[in-house]
Amino acid sequence: MQRAVLLSLLILYLNTASGCERFGRFDMTSLFKRGEIMIGGIFPVFNKEIGSTYTFESEPPGVKCEGFDLRAFRWTQVMIFAIEEINKDHTLLPDITLGYRILNSCASPTNTLRAALTLASGQEENNSTLSCSPAISALIAESGSSQSLAVAGILGPFQVPVVSYFSTCACLSNRAKYPTFFRTIPSDYFQAKALAALVKRFGWQWIGTIQSDNDYGRNGILAFTEEVKKLGICVAFVGTVLRTYTVDKILKVVEMIKQSTVKVILAFVPEGDIYPLMKEVVKQNITGIQWIGSEAWITATRPSTPEIYQAFGGALGFVMQKMAIPTLKPFLTNINPNTDLSAAFVRTFWEIMVGCKPALRSENTGADVANDMCTGNETLLYSQDAFFNVTQLRVSYNVYKAVYAIAHALHELVFCQPAGGEAVRQCLNISEIQSKQVTAQLQRVRFLNKFGDNVFFDENGNPPASYDIINWQLRDGQVQHVTLGNFASSANGDYKLSIREEEIVWRTGKLVPSSVCSIVCPVGTRKAQIKGKPLCCFDCIPCADGTIANSTGKGENGQIYTNYIFLVFAYILHLK
Known part of the structure; x- marks a missing residue:
């Protein structure tokens, strides 16, 4: 019932006779750059939503989140880095600019739905209402499986492809429920x-x-x-x-x-x-x-x-496998709030990393940082923080692969051939691209990236x-x-x-730890199940008269009954 209501709201949100009429909007800050083809992103930049009390007498307040997550913030930067790298590539989507809009989920399924609806209904930075098709061609989301279930469930009926970088729940492989869900991390x-x-x-x-x-x-x-x-x-x-x-x-x-x-x-x-x-x-x-x-x-x-x-x-x-992306480090060390004062999340990142407040602070994050104002001369170039270590990327590499998978699918739609082909001739106008076509092409995409990885998805949207x-x-x-x-x-x-x-360095030192409910029964005893306990829990009791257990660990079915052995021998002698 709840899903049906949400779907109805989404239809109302998107559908009009000749254009799109917005009935309302969620006030969500975003990392945004306009492009001819837009890719959405949802990441738990803040990992905890602060609960609010709703009176239903006035419009609900905006969502407040706390707990800035440096790891998740780096994922947003990897998505931007990959998109900018593709925009400079003359063989992958040549002369076509990819844009992005990245929102925060607060690691909350509810807020993830808000973000998904915002992305699907069009950029608030763009006042055009010429088309009712989703403003994004594909969405990279989300970290938690519960959040991805929410996104895949709400956008699936509209054929919007969702590529997750960190959601592993096997339940998401259900193609009947989530027909447009893909991921770059194994199930x-x-x-x-x-x-x-x-x-x-x-x-x-x-x-x-x-x-x-x-x-x-x-x-x-x-x-x-x-x-x-x-x-x-x-x-x-x-x-x-x-x-x-x-x-x-x-x-x-x-x-x-x-x-x-x-x-x-x-x-x-x-x-x-x-x-x-x-x-x-x-x-x-x-x-x-x-x-x-x-x-x-x-x-x-x-x-x-x-x-x-x-x-x-x-x-x-x-x-999942790790990968080094050396060219990512200078991109990360160049992050600076002074470059773009309106960039979401960057000022909070700067306060945590540098320890001072940049000018024109507007984000109320609750971060525990220094109260000093920055001088403007601070730099990240020489920072030794783990944030800038790009030699062992795992989830970040999954984000990178997700962006490239979408880009290759788009390229094959526009140019009717894999990237790197001889002819560069458009066979599909950008304005003609529909999200369901991107979904279908993602299912077929297969390419070897510059790190030697063969990127593809099986019939359930999973990687190898x-x-x-x-x-x-x-x-x-x-x-x-x-x-x-x-x-x-x-x-x-x-x-x-x-x-x-x-x-291996064990918790117990060099010895492999042991974990059993009951010790192995010695020779001459047998297992006796303890009522109400799992099969791994048992007592060891002496073997009954006329029976033996000739090896350790034998249970009731592992006993050798000597009386039966004698009968067999007697029967053999009788035959002779």
């Missing part, structure tokens, strides 16, 4: 298989899990649980967290960890949701746990500190499945994300896990 369907293979590799039988209270966390843990059940592995508990949870709710999860006997815990949680739990785990000095991380937090910068390492050192996890295995190690006082192996699908559909075990 959690594959990550669940990778995590299960890792758990099996080290013989862990008793696993604790932490999920975020959203589509990403719930679907991820569900997929993982289904995979490990096939291997006879038991999940001891499922703790639930969210960045907006109260301290009491976080403490309940901490208590769950303390009361459990598990020594290995999988956290299928975005970085913003797990960070409050991490701080509490460190505060209560809970050590000795081997943590496994999903791709959403295992390489995040904020938790990768010596303080958090005290409890989470040695963590293992899977991440390939992960690096990351291990948290402390080197020279800094937390390093060390790559120790990989997990990838093969041509025959099988999956291969390769890992250099001898190089």
Whole structure:
């Protein structure tokens, strides 16, 4: 019902007989540059929406957000960088200018919908109402799976292609529900298989899990649980967290960890949701746990500190491939609020990075920064902040690939051939491009980028499945994300896990940690299931008279019944 109402609102918002009539608008700041073809972008530049009370007696106030996310801000800059790079390319979309409009989602599905409606209805900077087709040809969105579900659900019926750079929920592969959704990060369907293979590799039988209270966390843990059940592995508990949870709710999860006997815990949680739990785990000095991380937090910068390492050192996890984009660094170091005083988010970035307030500040961000005004001589050229490290890009590289995938689809529509072809002759006017055509062409797009990656999407809009295995190690006082192996699908559909075990730094030191509910039964005893407990939990009791168990770990079905053996021998002798 709610989706139907939203769709009706969108139709009203877009549809008139001869042109578009705007009934209202959301007041959303944006990074904007006009182009002949427009690409939209939605990123969680601020990662928390401040709740408001609506009286329904007056127009609701504008959305307020807090928690400036440097990582997400860099994603916006990578999108702009890629678009500007394409605009300078003489072989990809020659003589055609790409433009962009980038909005903030606040990591909120509700605000993501506002952003999607704003982008689909036309740029507020453009007063033209000559066409009712969406003002953007494609949309790059979003980080969280819940936000992408909202966008893909609302724009899918209008055939607007959505390319995500960080949403991994397997639910988004449902082409019946989300016919225009693509992504440059593998689905959690594959990550669940990778995590299960890792758990099996080290013989862990008793696993604790932490999920975020959203589509990403719930679907991820569900997929993982289904995979490990096939291997006879038991999940001891499922703790639930969210960045907006109260301290009491976080403490309940901490208590769950303390009361459990598990020594290995999988956290299928975005970085913003797990960070409050991490701080509490460190505060209560809970050590000795081997943590496994999903791709959403295992390489995040904020938790990768010596303080958090005290409890989470040695963590293992899977991440998408990394890539270095050397030419991106000068672009990032040239970010300056004085270049464009109206550029959204840049002033807040400058305050955090430089520590002073640029002139004409208008954003009310709530950021905890210095009160000093800038002199105008500040520069980022020599900054050593991790923000400017472009040698190990993962999510940023996904954003980069998303922009290029859209550009190649547009090129093939306009020129009826892949980029780099001999003839450069337009066979489709820019004004004739419809979003449904871009969607169809994205499904067919395949190209080799300048880094040697073959970029394409399968029938469900997913890229090929390939992960690096990351291990948290402390080197020279800094937390390093060390790559120790990989997990990838093969041509025959099988999956291969390769890992250099001898190089892993475990939470327990050099020894592989053990995590079982019950110890292996010794010779002469058998398993006895404990009522109400999972299969991994059992007692060891002496074998019954007339029976033996000739190897450790044998359960009730693994016993050898000597009476039956004697009967068999007797029967054989009788035959002779």
